[in-house]
Amino acid sequence: MSKVELRTSTEVKAQCDQNVSLQCDIMSPSPLKIILFSWVRKGKQLCVVNATGVFSFPGVRCDNTNNTLTLNLTRVMPSSQGNYTCKLRSNLTITAANTTVTMQECLRTSEHKVFQNESQVECQLFGVYPEGTVHWFLGSENITESASTKSQLDEEGLFDIRSTLPTQAGTEPYNCSLWIPSSGTYSSHKQLHYSRGLSSGTKTRSRLLLFFILVGLIIII
Structure with a gap:
């Protein structure tokens, strides 16, 4: 490896209400000094690693271990879909890599x-x-x-x-x-499962018809 690279998954398929982790690994041929290491979406920083520590913004959790920054999303929804960018600024280079989160049914x-x-x-x-x-x-x-x-x-x-x-x-x-x-x-x-017989109107007409038939029979008798 001749240059510093960031390794991420190109696409992550998520299910509703499930937790999803996006991992970003720094691949470097030699030791480097991290100035800024972050996950960003729509211009908003979600995870930040700098000289003072690791910062997680509301709604997410971030873990940083051995040059790996993991963004943990909780209860993902269709509104969570889209591109997430991992960014690195170090003493050796400035680089970035993208991951796309898509939702299943x-x-x-x-x-x-x-x-x-x-x-x-x-x-x-x-x-x-x-x-x-x-x-x-x-x-x-x-x-x-x-x-x-x-x-x-x-x-x-x-x-x-x-x-x-x-x-x-x-x-x-x-x-x-x-x-x-x-x-x-x-x-x-x-x-x-549903069973619909005669309507009430139809039942009433049937009863009236039966009544007149009976009356007719009585008169004949």
């Missing part, structure tokens, strides 16, 4: 219910990443066009999705599926 919780009045079914999904939408199936039939779906982005970069669907008469289960367009895959499925 996230789904914190989901709720599924049938409304008491039996007029509609609903799927709610919280903490979704990347943004998705809900597809509805009745048996093998895709009935998504009949649904109303809303998506809201929170401050952590996650999406909360709510989808409601008017019910139809029948006994086949409804299937609520989370579709992620960016990956072209479904990441969650839930069957809502």
Whole structure:
């Protein structure tokens, strides 16, 4: 090795709510004096090593051992994605290296219910990443066009999705599926077992019809 280099991972894939460590190693052919060793994101210093010690800024933890500076991120979210730069200023050189943090798919919780009045079914999904939408199936039939779906982005970069669907008469289960367009895959499925018979109006008309039939029979007799 003829020059001083910084060694980092080019890309780190993270999962929601997990801790991630970004490591930066100084590779030098000869001893050097560190003037400033740091992790930086969007122009903001997160970890700093200088002549007076190691400094960690709010929301992160930093470790410095044997020319290695480790940036520890806690509970990473989509808002944590992006480029992180390790920088070194020494008596021998000034250099830098980048690491990109990317997020895998996230789904914190989901709720599924049938409304008491039996007029509609609903799927709610919280903490979704990347943004998705809900597809509805009745048996093998895709009935998504009949649904109303809303998506809201929170401050952590996650999406909360709510989808409601008017019910139809029948006994086949409804299937609520989370579709992620960016990956072209479904990441969650839930069957809502539901049976809807005659509506109250239909039942009333049936009772009246039966009543008149009975009255007619009595008159004939």
